[in-house]
Amino acid sequence: KAGVTQTPRYLIKTRGQQVTLSCSPISGHRSVSWYQQTPGQGLQFLFEYFSETQRNKGNFPGRFSGRQFSNSRSEMNVSTLELGDSALYLCASSLLTSGEGIRTDTQYFGPGTRLTVL
Amino acid sequence: KQEVTQIPAALSVPEGENLVLNCSFTDSAIYNLQWFRQDPGKGLTSLLLIQSSQREQTSGRLNASLDKSSGRSTLYIAASQPGDSATYLCAVRGVGGGFKTIFGAGTRLFVKA
Numbered sequence: 722k723a724g725v726t727q728t729p730r731y732l733i734k735t736r737g738q739q740v741t742l743s744c745s746p747i748s749g750h751r752s753v754s755w756y757q758q759t760p761g762q763g764l765q766f767l768f769e770y771f772s773e774t775q776r777n778k779g780n781f782p783g784r785f786s787g788r789q790f791s792n793s794r795s796e797m798n799v800s801t802l803e804l805g806d807s808a809l810y811l812c813a814s815s816l817l818t819s820g821e822g823i824r825t826d827t828q829y830f831g832p833g834t835r836l837t838v839l
Numbered sequence: 840k841q842e843v844t845q846i847p848a849a850l851s852v853p854e855g856e857n858l859v860l861n862c863s864f865t866d867s868a869i870y871n872l873q874w875f876r877q878d879p880g881k882g883l884t885s886l887l888l889i890q891s892s893q894r895e896q897t898s899g900r901l902n903a904s905l906d907k908s909s910g911r912s913t914l915y916i917a918a919s920q921p922g923d924s925a926t927y928l929c930a931v932r933g934v935g936g937g938f939k940t941i942f943g944a945g946t947r948l949f950v951k952a
């Protein structure tokens with residue numbers, strides 16, 4: 722079974738530009754979460770999508786947005802880039818089942834997208 | 840607000856030593872706790888997942904325990920090897936009625952040959 726894939730793996734942008742990152746979850750997984758990792762702040766939760774709906778959002782400005790498509794693939798967008806947005810952006814997918822109750826499962830992470838803002 | 844703390848921040852041990860990494864969290868209302876490993880510049884590799892109703896999980900040389908009432912988890916690594924050198928992260932899932940995952944800052948482990 723293929724793992725979580727993220728594209729592109731590396732990006733260099735300049736301040737003020739915008740960027741879109743893509744994440745393809747493991748086949749059958751319907752939940753996708755996004756995280757930002759920096760040396761100073763560690764791993765911070767950005768948002769989570771399940772069945773095309775945003776379930777939760779972390780404490781990030783509105784410049785950070787995302788969406789999920791019907792095939793569970795997800796994109797995140799950062800507008801008006803700032804130097805402080807330079808980070809490793811990680812995506813994770815998990816299988817969430819409902820019906821008899823929500824069951825949470827292992828999160829599987831992709832390799833990340835390294836974004837550098839100059 | 841959930842906070843996750845990992846102690847120690849860094850650890851250096853000789854090969855073959857057994858070691859314990861600690862994780863503590865402030866809100867016991869969790870769905871699960873997961874331990875990850877991260878190699879430099881790479882993504883996260885899942886090691887063990889403990890559901891809130893479980894007390895421990897084992898995989899090979901790894902054993903993780905969970906004590907929700909005291910807000911603690913430990914990751915025990917037996918007979919450490921140089922290949923175990925990495926940063927180990929603890930993550931708590933399910934905060935405030937949602938599915939947010941909060942990570943600790945990690946423990947950087949170095950196993951000397």
